[in-house]
Amino acid sequence: MDEDLTLHELRRLEAQRKLHTIPQLILETAWVREAQIEAVIDALLAATVDGDAKAYARARQVGEWSARIAAALPLGTDAQLARRVGVLANVNSCVLERIPELQHIAPYARAYQSRAALTHDCYRTMVTIVTVADYFESRLVRAIDHGGGVASVIDSMSSSCDPAVLDALRTCVGANKRNRVAS
Numbered sequence: 001m002d003e004d005l006t007l008h009e010l011r012r013l014e015a016q017r018k019l020h021t022i023p024q025l026i027l028e029t030a031w032v033r034e035a036q037i038e039a040v041i042d043a044l045l046a047a048t049v050d051g052d053a054k055a056y057a058r059a060r061q062v063g064e065w066s067a068r069i070a071a072a073l074p075l076g077t078d079a080q081l082a083r084r085v086g087v088l089a090n091v092n093s094c095v096l097e098r099i100p101e102l103q104h105i106a107p108y109a110r111a112y113q114s115r116a117a118l119t120h121d122c123y124r125t126m127v128t129i130v131t132v133a134d135y136f137e138s139r140l141v142r143a144i145d146h147g148g149g150v151a152s153v154i155d156s157m158s159s160s161c162d163p164a165v166l167d168a169l170r171t172c173v174g175a176n177k178r179n180r181v182a183s
Contacts, residue, residue, distance in 0.1 A: 001013065007027070019023055028135045033068045034094060036101060037101045037102070038085075038101060040099060040101045041084060041087060041088065041102070042081040044088070044091060044095070044102070045059055045060075045087060045088070046088075047118070048091050051087050058137065058138075059086075059087050059089075059090070060087060061086075061137050062086040062087065062089065062133050062137050063082075063083040063084065063085075063086035063087035063088075063132065064083065064086070065086065065132075065136055065137055065172070066082040066083055066085065066086030066088070066129050066130050066171075067079040067080065067082050067083035068127075068168075068172040069129050069132060069133055069165060069169050069172055070082035070083075070167035070168075071172075072167075072169075072171040072172050073125075073129075073164060073165065073168045074164075075125060075164075077125060077126070077129065081104075081105075081108075081126070082129050082130070084102075084105055085105055085109065085112070085126055085129075085130055086129075086130045086133050086134070087109040088102065088105055088109055089108070089112045089113070089130050089134065090109075090110055090112075090113070091109060092109075093106045093107070093109040093110035093113065094106075096109055107123065108123060108126050108127070108130075111124075111126070111127050112126075112127045112130055112131070115127070115131075124175035128161075128165050129165055130167065131155065132161055132162075132165050132169055133169075135157060136153060136154070136157065136169060139153045139156065139157075140153055150173055154160040154166065154169060154173065156169060157169075162163075
């Protein structure tokens with residue numbers, strides 16, 4: 001095995017191998033289901049922000065940062081779930097509970113909104129990820145508007161954030177910079 005392969009690349013290759021063993025009809029059904037969930041998320045988000053394009057874009061950005069952070073964590077946190085929770089974190093959890101496609105997100109949104117002492121590790125991790133993504137996104141916009149840098153935003157977070165999540169954010173920001181330079 002090539003020692004340069006990262007754990008992420010190994011997981012991706014394993015997932016691709018497993019995809020070939022799943023019957024096509026089941027795969028198509030899963031993809032249709034994912035497309036339906038994304039359509040419901042879009043509709044709910046659009047209704048929730050009431051046409052506010054900035055609020056919509058901000059929710060989407062928080063979701064993207066949440067997914068990137070989750071993917072960079074060594075814990076195996078579900079990046080797709082993190083993205084969805086990040087996008088819908090500020091939507092009333094009672095509303096999410098009433099929508100079958102989004103019921104699984106409601107406990108995370110409730111935990112994020114209450115910020116109470118979280119006893120379940122998966123909720124705590126997801127809430128931490130979304131909190132860091134939300135804070136980073138809001139501070140990043142302000143820093144850019146005032147000529148500041150990304151490093152200063154991350155440094156300002158270092159005293160109040162989970163070190164593992166902050167390291168994952170640093171990894172994401174570094175990868176984001178490398179991708180922009182490469183394109």
